[in-house]
Amino acid sequence: MYNQILKAKPYVIMLKKMDYWYWCRYFIDLYRICNYKCSYCETIESRGVKGLHTVPGLPDKKESIGLGLFSDIYSPNPVENKVVQSLLNFLYEKGYPISINTKSEYILNDIDIIKEFAKRDMIRVTITLLTLDPELSQELEGQKLKPRKRIEALKVLTDEGIPTGVSITPVIPMVNDERESLEKLITVVKKNGAKWILFSGYNPTKEFLLNPKWEKVKLLHKNSNELNLRYKKAKSIILSAVFKENLPIRIPRINLNKNTNGYLLNRITEYLYNISYLYELLDHKLEALRFRRATYAINEIDTPIKALIIQNKLGYIKGINPKIEAIIKEIAVNDGSSYYEKLLKKLKMEY
Ligand code: SF4
Known part of the structure; x- marks a missing residue:
């Protein structure tokens, strides 16, 4: 059963400090470089310099394992995703809670095992969604990731009782930080069942700033006062909208074994x-x-x-x-x- 997992050679990554957003110290990566290659992606550049290191295996203690933080575990090629199901079955059988971060609707193919995790309160799913605008999404994330599909996945997951939230990460000044689009995004995800909203700013990659399409972002980064003001405004828009919708701004931590x-x-x-x-x-x-x-x-x-x-x-x-x-x-x-x-x-x- 686990041959597929071994064939895929997953990388187990341990952080020096816990990731306090996803509440995990250990992450499993199935791909060295993410299949989607979003134009703004920070993780490809930052890999190896943020204190990440691969370790031979998972911890003995049944602590939460993060999936998909550094590269999406779901491939745009559904055939390749069989390995994800084997991995989820493996983690479930071994008793590890999981926190999945994805942009892919293919997560729905694993709904049965995901429901099993949820029955034991052993899962959190976070869907990254930067915008509802399909054109902007295509410019930032390529053709294979559609905001509409992610909203549909969010609805199915929450309807099935899977604790699922949304991450508006990154908020890129002058790209996806307009009031109207952020407010609409938050209203729509709430309507479709999001249980939390995460958000954070953007540390642009060299490639992103070199892209002539994002010249305005490059210019903004040369003026730190303007940049800070822009971030403050985006933060204010997001927090007002999130509080209006009565949504938490953090993922509730998975915490099993009461009284220990x-x-x-x-x-x-x-x-x-x-x-x-x-x-x-x-x-x-x-x-x-x-x-x-x-x-x-x-x-x-x-x-x-x-x-x-x-x-x-x-x-x-x-x-x-x-x-x-x-x-x-x-x-x-x-x-x-x-x-x-x-x-x-x-x-x-x-x-
Ligand atoms: S899906 Fe996520 S990890 Fe993959 S390239 Fe896009 S932003 Fe990076």
Whole structure:
């Protein structure tokens, strides 16, 4: 059964630090270079320089495995996608939760096994969608990826009860950051069942800036004030629209095995990182950094977190100040954080 997987020689990639967007340290890539070759794609250039390295296998611990972050696991050639099904079956049988990121409607071919993951709350699917405009999509993503198909896939997945969200990544200034198109995109994906919206800016590749078609983007990147203003505006448009639709801006972390140390640790790091993200959106860079460092520190400790809380030893961990310590203790008791809720309310009031 796994011959196909072996034939495809999947690359298991381990990050130095967890990816706090998809909540994974390990990713599986089926292709060295993604089949779609989108004109703006950052991952082809950044491969190998962001602390990525391949490792011989998956972790013993059944932590979430990311699929499709560095190259889409679905090929435009459906025949090649049989290997994806074998891979999903393999991961399901071994008990690994998964977080899939894709632009391909071919994910629907695997709906049966995906439903099995969902029954055990072991899956998150994120569909990347930059625009609803088919012409702009074709310019950025080529002919094989159609926004309409992705919207249809989103609807089927959510109708089947699969937790699925959308990533508007990247938001490229002067390309897909117009108010009307962003607002329409968010309304349409909400209507079709999106459970979260992610978004982020763009660090243009050399190739993209050299393309005469995107001369205006190149010129904008020479004026950092203008560029920042443009990003601020896009952020404001997205956040207002997302909050209006009552959608989360983060992927809910898969967290199995309630009442274990691992569960509590995951909840704490999820809240701390989400607080850091809210501070980032509120432009409180220093506070964002503080919470991010605290998240990293908590993730590094070997002692069970519960023991540290009971023994009042959290303060000994570098980066855990009294405020963060109080937040952690509240999460341990209530499985929630009033600090996070207040901060989210503040952000919503600003947008
Ligand atoms: S589908 Fe994603 S990974 Fe593949 S080329 Fe396009 S942006 Fe890059």
